Amino acid sequence: FLEKPIYSPNYCGTYEYDYVEDYGDEMCNTSNTVEFSKIFNPVFFSIVVALSVFGNTLVIIILIKYENLKSITNAFIFNLAISDLLFTTGLPFWIHYHRNGAWTLGEAACKLVNFVFYVGFYSSVIFCTL
Numbered sequence: 391f392l393e394k395p396i397y398s399p400n401y402c403g404t405y406e407y408d409y410v411e412d413y414g415d416e417m418c419n420t421s422n423t424v425e426f427s428k429i430f431n432p433v434f435f436s437i438v439v440a441l442s443v444f445g446n447t448l449v450i451i452i453l454i455k456y457e458n459l460k461s462i463t464n465a466f467i468f469n470l471a472i473s474d475l476l477f478t479t480g481l482p483f484w485i486h487y488h489r490n491g492a493w494t495l496g497e498a499a500c501k502l503v504n505f506v507f508y509v510g511f512y513s514s515v516i517f518c519t520l
Contacts, residue, residue, distance in 0.1 A: 442474055474510065
């Protein structure tokens with residue numbers, strides 16, 4: 391299966407290893423991975439979007455209706471829920487991207503979606519570390 395390396399002594403008395411780099415059909419074929427990700431990623435992102443919208447909206451409603459937002463803990467949870475919703479707004483566009491295999495919505499939409507996505511992502515990180 392694997393070819394044995396060719397040993398050749400060098401000037402230090404140690405050996406240099408010369409390996410045959412012809413792997414031919416052993417190269418990684420990514421076509422199955424790409425086809426799998428075209429199906430798996432949209433399904434996974436759809437589940438994340440549904441759970442995120444439901445959960446974060448529920449948190450926001452409960453905090454506004456039943457809790458005091460003057461508490462620091464509640465304010466952080468509220469801000470984190472808003473950040474997570476911002477993060478989630480970019481995922482439907484990524485679902486579209488993974489289904490089509492290319493971005494078809496134009497450069498302006500690409501920049502806007504990435505901006506909103508990263509603002510949500512980094513604001514979540516900031517609120518988690520405060």
